Structures are given as C-alpha cells and as structure tokens.
Amino acid sequence: MEKTVGSVDRAIRIILGIVFLIIFFLVSSTVLKIIFAVLGIVGVVTGATGSCPFYNLLRIKTIKPKEK
Numbered sequence: 001m002e003k004t005v006g007s008v009d010r011a012i013r014i015i016l017g018i019v020f021l022i023i024f025f026l027v028s029s030t031v032l033k034i035i036f037a038v039l040g041i042v043g044v045v046t047g048a049t050g051s052c053p054f055y056n057l058l059r060i061k062t063i064k065p066k067e068k
Contacts, residue, residue, distance in 0.1 A: 004055040006062035010047045017043025 005013065020040035024033055046052045055061065 001049075001051040001053075002056065003050040003063055004061045005046060005050045005052050006064060009062040010050055013043045013047030017041070017045075017047060 017040045020036045020043060024036040024040055027033055027036060050063070
C-alpha cells in the first residue's frame with residue numbers, strides 16, 4: 001500500500017491512538033469501549049505504517065515527496 005501519511009500526521013495519529021486506548025481502559029460502557037478501541041487501534045496502525053486507506057480513497061497525501 002502506498003504511503004500517504006506525513007511525519008507530523010503520523011505522530012499525531014500515534015499519540016491520539018494511544019490516548020484513545022488509555023480511555024478504552026477507563027470507560028465502563030461497552031459501546032464506548034468498542035468505539036475507543038477501534039479509534040485507538042486505527043490511529044496507531046495507520047500512524048505506524050504511514051498509510052491510510054481513507055486517504056488513498058480520497059487521493060489525499062500529507063507526505064512530502066522527499067519522505068518516501
């Protein structure tokens with residue numbers, strides 16, 4: 001999969017993903033647990049891989065040409 005996420009975007013995604021996973025452990029509602037778990041996992045995975053399927057779908061790139 002093509003890299004579409006720039007370095008600043010990656011850092012923000014990873015940090016927010018970790019925050020959402022921490023919130024996942026703090027909430028008691030099952031629905032909220034699922035929402036925060038999904039948001040956290042997606043954030044960490046897309047940040048770690050540098051590729052976002054939603055960005056590919058919309059043809060958005062936050063990566064600079066020299067970062068490839």
